[in-house]
Amino acid sequence: MSIRIERLRKQFNGYSAIDNVSFSVSDGEFVTLLGPSGSGKSTVLRCIAGLERPDSGGIEIDGEDVTRIPVQERKVGFVFQHYALFRHMTVLENVGFGLRVRGVKRREWEGKAKELLELVGLSGLGGRMPSQLSGGQRQRVALARALAAEPGLLLLDEPFGALDARLRRELRTWLRKLHDRIKLTTLLVTHDQDEALELSDRVLVMNRGRIEQDAKPQAIFDKPSTEFVAAFVGETNRLVGVVHNDEVQWGPLKFGSYSFSDGTRVAILFRPTDVYVSSQPEGSEVSGVIKTIQFLGATESMEIDLGKGFSITAHVPKGVAEQSGFTQGKKVYITVTRSHLFFSLGSA
Numbered sequence: 001m002s003i004r005i006e007r008l009r010k011q012f013n014g015y016s017a018i019d020n021v022s023f024s025v026s027d028g029e030f031v032t033l034l035g036p037s038g039s040g041k042s043t044v045l046r047c048i049a050g051l052e053r054p055d056s057g058g059i060e061i062d063g064e065d066v067t068r069i070p071v072q073e074r075k076v077g078f079v080f081q082h083y084a085l086f087r088h089m090t091v092l093e094n095v096g097f098g099l100r101v102r103g104v105k106r107r108e109w110e111g112k113a114k115e116l117l118e119l120v121g122l123s124g125l126g127g128r129m130p131s132q133l134s135g136g137q138r139q140r141v142a143l144a145r146a147l148a149a150e151p152g153l154l155l156l157d158e159p160f161g162a163l164d165a166r167l168r169r170e171l172r173t174w175l176r177k178l179h180d181r182i183k184l185t186t187l188l189v190t191h192d193q194d195e196a197l198e199l200s201d202r203v204l205v206m207n208r209g210r211i212e213q214d215a216k217p218q219a220i221f222d223k224p225s226t227e228f229v230a231a232f233v234g235e236t237n238r239l240v241g242v243v244h245n246d247e248v249q250w251g252p253l254k255f256g257s258y259s260f261s262d263g264t265r266v267a268i269l270f271r272p273t274d275v276y277v278s279s280q281p282e283g284s285e286v287s288g289v290i291k292t293i294q295f296l297g298a299t300e301s302m303e304i305d306l307g308k309g310f311s312i313t314a315h316v317p318k319g320v321a322e323q324s325g326f327t328q329g330k331k332v333y334i335t336v337t338r339s340h341l342f343f344s345l346g347s348a
Contacts, residue, residue, distance in 0.1 A: 003185070005023050007057040016209045029202065030186045046157075079139075080157050087131065091130065095126075122144070154185065159175075203217050205220060205232065224340055239253075240344050248341055260341070264343065276334065290329060299316060300316050
């Protein structure tokens, strides 16, 4: 199934949870709504599912206007953050519950439930109770239950939010493989940037009820279209420079000004991985002093004081940091290898 959202709006007590949102999802595509709490992403998902009714705008699923159609008629599977499994039912009964209430014969729903448990990697666990499963296994049961009704569209609302980091990574890999196998149109809601970038064909970054950027994961990370996207997706440094002679300048650092006019204040955003740190001056770098060093495994995170109340974070490979003798209090020189520039009202 495909989805088409046109100028969707929804308010709660005068607050605009969704403000003129439009987008589409192609048949078989995996799309993620990414944003902070309160950005409106879950409200969009609930409107598509039929759990909330929009104030205005339209929702089409496979070309049919479903804006006012009841939830049970939309052929949509929904998986929440909390598994919502029936504790008094076995795993098999949980998966087959929707089929049972529709009057499907026992032999048929049991067979279908067993097939789905095999699909989600839980074959042989149908006789267990939910309390006998791990968190990851219970989330797979919830997914199997959503698939039992053979939906044309799968909606996932923070499905891994209650799991630990290791299990989240494992289930992300598993979910993407499952999607590639069954090609079910999927819309995921999450605030986890790694989750969105790893799983999605496209990412829609939301903020204050609006879509800030709709693009492929790599474009979201490498070519953010707004300052919010650049700051929200991945760790980011921010300085404010001024345009002079077609260049944005901050101290000795200079950046291409693009279309900004002289005197314009410009926000300069760049990632810690785009900061080259050396122990010797090699050109037009700016100098600083290492304030703190944090061990992150393969990399070391350094807070570098640039003076005048400014500091930035740089991520340096562990081997490079050791070979260069980077220690707290050491003077270093930095070069920014990639940056993103946005008009700013902030002070320089």
